[in-house]
Amino acid sequence: MSRSDFFAIRPTSTAAKCSSWNCRTYQTLEGREPIMASKNHLSLPKRGCKFRGMNGRAEFDGDDKKSAADYGISGFMLTRDETNEFFGRDVYARLFDTKKRPPEPAMPEVPTYHITHKFRDSSVSLFFDGESEAVKLACNLAKIEITPQTGGMCELKVQLQSHPSRQEVGILYDNLGRDISASIRFGKLVEKIEAQPELPMDAGESGGARDGNEVPGPLDDEQLGMH
Incomplete structure (x- = not known):
């Protein structure tokens, strides 16, 4: 297995221009697996977020075709303790400059981290219009992004x-x-994400599956109001 197969996190931009301290931090994060790989499943309690991006697609098991849909959540904010539980105890201090008040991202040149692993047999409960009863989806969690924010919290997408x-x-x-x-x-953490037909997480907020695996072209971020 190649070294890249063990990477759990990759940044959206290169670390080549980092300061020496930030480069070391980047390299440490790059090779770290989420702590959930070896501990109990992590549960994040109810909080506000945005519901976005519907992609209709088809999955095949031999000749059997099954309809599937991908949805996105953004703006789900993680506390310091939750960030540490997800990545490891020492990660928060590396992601943030805690000497500043409020804390600032320590590596603005590497703004977002992408988790390259998928979590199977997960579940998400969605609450609409303040309703106490949720739509509970059994799902896989993929294309996870973590973005440190000014103030000391991390946004989860x-x-x-x-x-x-x-x-x-x-x-x-x-x-x-x-x-x-x-x-x-x-x-359950899946170390290697299997290739399957799916659209980007930023796909449009409306659309339905065609006879094949594609849906009508995705809306851009400006149309979605996500910029």
């Missing part, structure tokens, strides 16, 4: 790869692009 019922599809469609609340339970 994640794609929910699911097989919602027809009734759930209607409810989810009606709430695309809205501010909601959600709770997240991470399942």
Whole structure:
């Protein structure tokens, strides 16, 4: 297995221009697996976020075709303790300059980290319009992004790869692009993400599956109001 197979995190930009301290920090983070790989499943309690990006696609098991849909969550903020639990105890101090008040991202030249692993057998509960009952999706969690924010919290973005019922599809469609609340339970870590037909997490907030694996072209971030 190549060294890259062990990477859990990759930045959106190169670390070549980092200061020497930040380069060492980047290299440490680059090779670190999420702490959930060896401990109990992490559960993040209910909080506000944005519900976005519906991608319709098809999955095949031999000749059997099964409809699937991907949805996105953004703006799900992680506390210091949750960030440390996800990555490891010492990571928060590397992501933030805690000497500043409020804390600032320690590496603005590497603004976002992408988790290259997938978490199977996960679940997400989605609460709409302040309702106490949620739509609970059994799903895989993929395309995870962590972005340190001024103030000391990290924004979590994640794609929910699911097989919602027809009734759930209607409810989810009606709430695309809205501010909601959600709770997240991470399942089993998958070290290597299998190749499968899926669209980017930034795909449009409306659209349905065609006969094949594609959906109508995605909206850009400006259209989605995500810029």
